[in-house]
Amino acid sequence: MKLPLIHKEILALSIPAIVTNITTPLLGLVDVTITGHMGDAVYIAAIAIGGNMFNMLYWLFAFLRMGTSGMTAQAFGAQNFKETTLTLYRALVVAMFVGIAMVALQVPLGSAILNFLNVNSTTSVYAWDYFSICIWGAPAFLGTFALSGWFLGMQDSKATMYISILINIVNIATSLTLVYLFDWGLTGVATGTLTAQWVGFIIGLLLCLRSKYNLTRYPIVEIFKLNKLKRFFSINVDIFFRTFCLVAVTLWFTRTGAQQSDTILAVNTLLMQLFLLFSFFMDGFAFAGEALAGRFIGERNALRLKECVRALMLWGLIVAVLFTGLYAFGGEQILMLLSSEPGVIEASKSYYYWAAAIPLAGFVTFTWDGIFIGATRTRAMLLSMFTASVSFFLLYFALFDTFLNHAVWLSFISYLVIRGVILTILSPQISKFDYSR
Numbered sequence: 001m002k003l004p005l006i007h008k009e010i011l012a013l014s015i016p017a018i019v020t021n022i023t024t025p026l027l028g029l030v031d032v033t034i035t036g037h038m039g040d041a042v043y044i045a046a047i048a049i050g051g052n053m054f055n056m057l058y059w060l061f062a063f064l065r066m067g068t069s070g071m072t073a074q075a076f077g078a079q080n081f082k083e084t085t086l087t088l089y090r091a092l093v094v095a096m097f098v099g100i101a102m103v104a105l106q107v108p109l110g111s112a113i114l115n116f117l118n119v120n121s122t123t124s125v126y127a128w129d130y131f132s133i134c135i136w137g138a139p140a141f142l143g144t145f146a147l148s149g150w151f152l153g154m155q156d157s158k159a160t161m162y163i164s165i166l167i168n169i170v171n172i173a174t175s176l177t178l179v180y181l182f183d184w185g186l187t188g189v190a191t192g193t194l195t196a197q198w199v200g201f202i203i204g205l206l207l208c209l210r211s212k213y214n215l216t217r218y219p220i221v222e223i224f225k226l227n228k229l230k231r232f233f234s235i236n237v238d239i240f241f242r243t244f245c246l247v248a249v250t251l252w253f254t255r256t257g258a259q260q261s262d263t264i265l266a267v268n269t270l271l272m273q274l275f276l277l278f279s280f281f282m283d284g285f286a287f288a289g290e291a292l293a294g295r296f297i298g299e300r301n302a303l304r305l306k307e308c309v310r311a312l313m314l315w316g317l318i319v320a321v322l323f324t325g326l327y328a329f330g331g332e333q334i335l336m337l338l339s340s341e342p343g344v345i346e347a348s349k350s351y352y353y354w355a356a357a358i359p360l361a362g363f364v365t366f367t368w369d370g371i372f373i374g375a376t377r378t379r380a381m382l383l384s385m386f387t388a389s390v391s392f393f394l395l396y397f398a399l400f401d402t403f404l405n406h407a408v409w410l411s412f413i414s415y416l417v418i419r420g421v422i423l424t425i426l427s428p429q430i431s432k433f434d435y436s437r
Contacts, residue, residue: 011288013292014284019165046126052251053131055250056251062145066149067373072087072154087150087232088208103136134193144201235378245386257405257408270335274355285312286373292374296308309427316364354409358413361416362416375429384419391415
């Protein structure tokens with residue numbers, strides 16, 4: 001059976017993006033897995049805290065990827081290659097500025113986040129060790145954000161796949177060598193992550209120089225042209241505040257686990273790996289939505305945009321059903337691969353069905369997110385995220401005293417569903433073709 005063109009285009013972009021999504025978060029997943037076999041739940045807890053410290057910092061600047069991909073895809077669809085190049089330059093300048101500022105302010109930033117998370121002293125010490133090493137990769141990590149968004153907007157998800165594979169080969173090799181050969185412990189895990197981040201960024205820059213992109217030098221006044229900067233920051237401010245809401249929910253999720261016990265924190269961390277595993281695949285189709293929706297809007301092709309939305313929703317449903325089945329029949333085996341701590345595995349059984357509900361609860365949200373990013377309808381995304389975040393906290397405070405950790409998971413599932421419902425209601429906005437050529 002011959003696939004329609006739109007499905008071929010989606011798969012051509014989504015399959016490399018899925019590989020990218022599987023390998024990119026392995027920077028954190030490998031760290032969790034290595035520490036999960038170091039003999040104490042406190043190491044898993046420390047990685048969870050250290051990882052969320054970076055989530056708070058880096059996710060706030062996720063616009064460097066999302067905003068860049070949407071703007072680049074629309075310019076690509078309009079065949080405005082000068083603007084695709086200038087969008088890359090603007091994103092890289094912002095990434096370097098913010099990354100260097102994070103390194104310079106690492107002590108007050110790290111201390112403030114640790115105080116907010118309110119973890120016990122032992123976990124806090126290990127988490128700080130991890131943070132103080134990995135923070136030196138901030139410029140590289142944010143720069144790779146910008147490059148990934150740009151490659152996707154240029155309809156080239158393979159470039160980010162190559163970068164991610166290389167990053168994780170370096171990360172795995174360096175971390176395993178430093179931990180098990182040189183006995184560096186948590187310091188070795190952090191050093192492996194840091195090394196991989198810089199290698200990935202440098203390779204990404206080299207890939208940009210390929211002749212197919214035909215990058216051209218432009219005067220600095222072109223990069224900082226007022227009307228273009230206004231659109232750049234308008235879109236990215238919406239994404240910034242949207243991401244702030246997302247980070248708030250994620251950090252509160254982690255903070256609640258840490259306040260209950262190291263075991264519950266470890267349980268939630270492991271179960272969230274199931275959410276991440278699903279998101280690796282689902283985001284691949286969302287990324288295809290960013291590239292294709294942006295391109296069709298740049299082309300002002302309403303028919304192909306509508307066709308794209310329908311096809312993406314179909315693929316999202318397929319992925320959700322497959323993962324629900326996988327988690328229903330093989331979830332415990334997956335958890336045992338991530339940790340050898342029997343107490344953590346046993347405790348996770350009480351909460352497992354919440355994690356198994358995530359695919360069906362979240363696939364509509366993931367799909368719309370990609371389409372809205374490509375359409376640069378970021379205000380609608382902010383509205384949906386803000387409303388869903390408020391609902392998360394309202395449910396949490398209403399139910400936690402009675403249901404404890406179950407209340408946290410119920411609030412999280414509701415948060416995913418509400419985002420998808422609101423974006424569905426606001427979906428007519430994506431067909432307003434106001435991209436300026």
